[in-house]
Amino acid sequence: xxxWLDPTAPPHFPTTASAxxxxxxxxxxxxxxxxxWLVTAYRHGIFPWYQxxxxxxxxxxxxxxxxxxxxxxxxRSLKKRMKQVPFVTRVDTAFDAVIAACATTRREGTWIxxxxxxxxxTLHRLGxxxxxxxxxxxxxxxxxxxxxxxxxxxxxxMFHFEPDASKMALARLVLEAFERGIVLIDCQMSTAHLxxxxxxxxxxxxxxxxxxxxxxxxxxxxxxxxxxxxxxxxACEMPSRGGAPCTTRELVTCLTPWLxxxxxRAPALREAFA
Numbered sequence: 001x002x003x004w005l006d007p008t009a010p011p012h013f014p015t016t017a018s019a020x021x022x023x024x025x026x027x028x029x030x031x032x033x034x035x036x037w038l039v040t041a042y043r044h045g046i047f048p049w050y051q052x053x054x055x056x057x058x059x060x061x062x063x064x065x066x067x068x069x070x071x072x073x074x075x076r077s078l079k080k081r082m083k084q085v086p087f088v089t090r091v092d093t094a095f096d097a098v099i100a101a102c103a104t105t106r107r108e109g110t111w112i113x114x115x116x117x118x119x120x121x122t123l124h125r126l127g128x129x130x131x132x133x134x135x136x137x138x139x140x141x142x143x144x145x146x147x148x149x150x151x152x153x154x155x156x157x158m159f160h161f162e163p164d165a166s167k168m169a170l171a172r173l174v175l176e177a178f179e180r181g182i183v184l185i186d187c188q189m190s191t192a193h194l195x196x197x198x199x200x201x202x203x204x205x206x207x208x209x210x211x212x213x214x215x216x217x218x219x220x221x222x223x224x225x226x227x228x229x230x231x232x233x234x235a236c237e238m239p240s241r242g243g244a245p246c247t248t249r250e251l252v253t254c255l256t257p258w259l260x261x262x263x264x265r266a267p268a269l270r271e272a273f274a
Contacts, residue, residue, distance in 0.1 A: 005030035005058075011040035016060040016204060025061025032056070033119035035126055042147050042154050043215055045208050047188060052113045062204035065187040069177040070262035071198040072170075074255060081164050082171070082248035088135045089172040090245045095124045098131040098143040102157035112157060120156070123147060132169040132176075134160075134248075141165045144173065146186075151214040153177060154186040168248055170197060171255060176243070178258040184210055 003014050005028050019027040027046060031037050033056065041047060041058060050057040099120055103112035123129035128149070134142035142165020144158035153173065160166040177185060187194050190201050246254070 002026060003028050003030075007032040007037075011037040013041065013044060013046055013058065016045065016208065019060045019062075019204075025059040026057060027060050028058045029055045031058065033115055035119075035123055035128070038119060038123060038147070039128065039149070039219065042149055042152075043211070043219065045186075045204070045211050047154065047156075048116070049111055050113075051111055059188075060204060061189065062207075063190070063201035064204055064207040065190040065194055065199050065201050066207065067170075067174075067185040067187055067194065067197070067199045069174050069182065069185070070259070071200065072174040072259065073196070073198040074171060074252070074259060075196075078164055078167055078171070079252055082168060082252050085248070086136070087141070087165070087168060087248040088245055089168060089248060089251055090133045090135060091172070091176065091243050092124075092130050093245075094133050094140055094143075095129070095131040095145060096121060097140055098133055098145050098159075099157075101140065101143065101159045101161075102145065105159045105161075120145065120147075132172050134165045134168045134172075136162060136165075142169050144169045148182070149215050149219040151181055151183045152186060152211060153182050153184075155188070167197065168251070171248075172246075172251055175251060175255045175258065178255075178262070183214055 002020065005012065007030060011031070011034075013031075014028055016027060019025050033048065038048070044060075045064070046058050046060045048056050049059050099112065099117055103117060120129045124131070124145075129145060129147050130153075131145040132143055133140055139161075141162040142158070142160040144155060144166065146153055146155040148154070155173075158166040158169060160169075173185065176182070186207075187199050190199070
């Protein structure tokens with residue numbers, strides 16, 4: 001049995017150690033999809049995931065799939081395509097279209113319900129939820145959305161209408177992570193696609209340790225920081241897009257030195273989470 005959360009009560013969750021092992025990470029049911037409930041959930045590494053017609057279900061699986069910006073793999077084939085095809089990446093210019101596309105292209109279930117769309121659109125208007133978009137000839141062909149609290153980005157879903165477009169969106173997110181001091185991208189569940197791009201599975205307690213260090217007690221909505229938020233002494237020397245639109249060719253140019261510098265500074269970063 002899992003506990004039922006009173007939606008009229010202040011947001012609260014049981015300890016994540018009480019989550020079920022089967023299904024992996026199921027923690028509680030009930031609650032609400034208000035900004036207060038969602039921000040409280042993400043602060044503790046908890047996210048909603050349920051089918052239409054079900055009560056809201058809250059999850060905290062272990063292991064947890066994450067992507068460290070330093071570990072992102074910009075594979076040669078992707079880099080070549082990004083240089084050859086005139087894609088453009090943008091940030092927060094079409095959130096509604098991105099979440100709608102994610103909802104209509106899901107194959108494993110229609111978990112992005114109308115209520116979820118409304119909830120995350122509200123978070124976007126409040127400055128907590130954000131979208132990365134990939135455009136080709138002024139058509140939206142790929143993207144992702146998620147929630148950013150302080151130095152953690154919680155990825156929710158991605159889509160593509162053209163090959164590799166979701167990978168390009170992820171590459172743009174990694175660039176924004178470097179520029180804005182985001183230390184970890186939460187990917188929730190392990191997939192072969194994310195492992196191929198550099199994602200790794202870490203224990204729940206390690207994930208929660210990172211959250212405790214990277215999220216303040218009362219996180220405020222933020223996305224574009226100033227130079228003080230950027231990572232490392234060499235940050236000011238790196239090429240920066242500052243959230244502006246850029247072609248995928250420009251994205252490769254900006255992202256490559258960040259990856260090289262980060263890996264040189266932290267060659268054993270992945271082992272630290274073992």
